[in-house]
Amino acid sequence: MKRLFNILIVFALTLPIQAQETDSLVAACLNQSDWFRLQEVYRTDSSRISPFLRLxxxxxxxxxxxxxxxAVNTLRQLLRDYQGELxxxxxxxxxxxxxxxxxLLDDNKQAAAVLQNLVNAYKDKIDSTSLAPYVARQHNYRGLSEYDLYQAEQPKTIYQIPFKVQEVGDSAQSLFFADGWLNGHKGSFVLDTGASxxxxxxxxxxxYGLKTIDGSVLAKGIKTLEGQTAIAESLQIGDLRLRNVPFVVLDLQKGDRIPAQALAPLKLIIGQPLLRRFASCTFDFTQNTLTLHADSTVSSNLTDLRPNLCFTSGGxxxxxxGDGRRHYPLVLDSGATTSWMGPDYYKDHTADVAREGKWDIKGGAGYGGVSYTSQFVMPQITLTIGETTFSMKQIPVITMSTEQNNIDGGAGRLGNDFFHRWQQLTIDYTRMTLELK
Structure with missing residues (x-):
């Protein structure tokens, strides 16, 4: 986004002072990937934003x-009208x-064509190594276009998926598991809202006889792993029956120093690609059931329906x-046993964390290996989501990790200890809101 600042300077020469200030704020939000703050600026000051930055x-x-x-409509307009400025x-x-x-709209044929045009346009302008990820993605879309993905065998408005809280190996860590069948083979699936x-x-x-397609994708964990997409002919969990469900094939042991038996329960994971096919989903911890809704279920008594959820670039x-002073985008991750705050939080609260926290070094396992983090365990941190305030006790604040740019970075994440605090937790993908009861 560095180019965006150069564009902003040119535009500022002909803009009123207030408009220049608004454009500067918008540019800061874009460069920091602060979508929640950008949302507020756009909502309150859209008329003051220059046409290019507004679009x-x-x-x-x-x-x-x-x-x-x-997004397709606005991206096409942006590429058409401002290609020279980009x-x-x-x-x-x-x-x-x-x-x-x-x-995401299941038009993988068009997605492949878009990437193919990109590759053709830049094959003589950039090196093949830089172009390789886009070539792989184009092949992946082309392979997906051969299937009608996520076809419901018995369409319903509501699907019920019972789950159990189960310890992973002998690690004293627990995750949410749902029993089901993949291509007729019985399996136990981790329900992971933090999986892209x-x-x-x-x-x-x-x-299980999944059909691998061409191309590759990158999955971010402790390290970034490359995997291939494979299609399952059938999937059943609870009363949800789907055909042509894509999975990414990842070797969890590659580069890993974790005993194989510790990773045995993590061989099947249901992540965001399936969950976001529905308008909303509700984790009910009074009955240990995940309910998938065809329609939005946000309560009408909520006074603020502005989105408080967003996706990262990795999905x-x-x-x-918020903590009363600043706002933090925390990963909503049922695939993590515990919650933690990350280096971004630590930078804003260094003195408080050093004074109140107990320093420790911890090891953590995930895709790609083991990482060790330097952290302070805080006796309590109070946070808010919308109109709801809650406190997390004995919560780690990570200051640094042995691995760069991994899941330990950023502002932090809310694990399934957070999920268990509520009787019901509803993720509404239509309004992009989180409702807690």
């Missing part, structure tokens, strides 16, 4: 707030984003969380 902001909000149809790096990113939104893909291990993909769900 750019609208496109980003549509994309990161989970509105793929609107610069090559921004243009490549936006075209890739356009392909992603076509795929449905995941299966290579041994199960081969044993992970974040919730807008």
């Amino acid at each position: 750019f902001s609208k496109a980003m909000l549509n994309h990161f707030l989970g509105r793929p149809k609107a 610069g090559s790096s921004n243009l490549i990113s936006l075209v890739a984003m356009l392909g992603q939104n076509y795929s 893909y449905n995941v299966i291990t290579p041994d199960l993909a081969a044993a 992970v769900l974040q919730v807008n969380t």
Whole structure:
């Protein structure tokens, strides 16, 4: 987004002072990927934003707030009307984003065409290594276009999926598991709101007869792993029966120093690609049931229906969380046993954390290996989500990690200890809101 600042300077020469200030604020939000703050600026000061930045902001909000149809329209307009102002790096990113939104609309044929045009346009302008991820993505979309994905065998308005809280190995960590069948084979699926893909291990993909398609995708964990997409002919969990369900095949042991038995329960994961196919989903902890709704279920008594959820560029769900002074986008992650605050939080509260916290070094396991973090365990941190205030006790604040740019970075995440605080937790993908009861 560095090019965006250069554009802003040119526009500022002809704009009133107030408009220049608004554009500067918008540019800061874009460069910091602060979609919640950008949402507020756009809502209150849209008329003061210069036309280019207004459209750019609208496109980003549509994309990161989970509105793929609107995102396709605004991205196409942005690429058509302002291609000269974007610069090559921004243009490549936006075209890739356009392909992603076509795929979210199940138009993978068009997504592949968009990426193919991008590759053709830049094959003689950038090196093959830089172009390789877009070639792989184009092949992946092309393979997906051969299938009618996520076809419901018995369409309903509500699906019920019983789950159990189960300890992972002998780690004293527990996750949410739902029993089901994949291509007729019985399995136990982790329900993981923090997973940007449905995941299966290579041994199960081969044993269960999943069909691998061309191309590759990247999955971010302790380290970034490359995997292939494979199609399951049938999936059943609870009373949900689907055909042609894509999974990413990941070797959880690759580069890992974790005993194989510790990862055995994590061979099948249901992530955001399946969950966001529905208008909303509700975790009910009074009955240990996940309910998938075809329609939005946000209560009419909520006074603020502005989105407090967004997606990251990798497709992970974040919730807008505040501490009375600042707001933090925390990953909403039922695939993590415990919650923690990250380095972004630590930078804003260094003195308080050092004074009140108890320092420790902890090891954590995940995709790609083991990382060790330096952290302070705080006796309590009070946070708010919308109109709801809650306190997390004995919560770690991570200051640094042995691995760069991994899941331990950023503002932090809310794990399934957070989920268990509520009788019901509803993620509404239509309004992009989180409701807690």
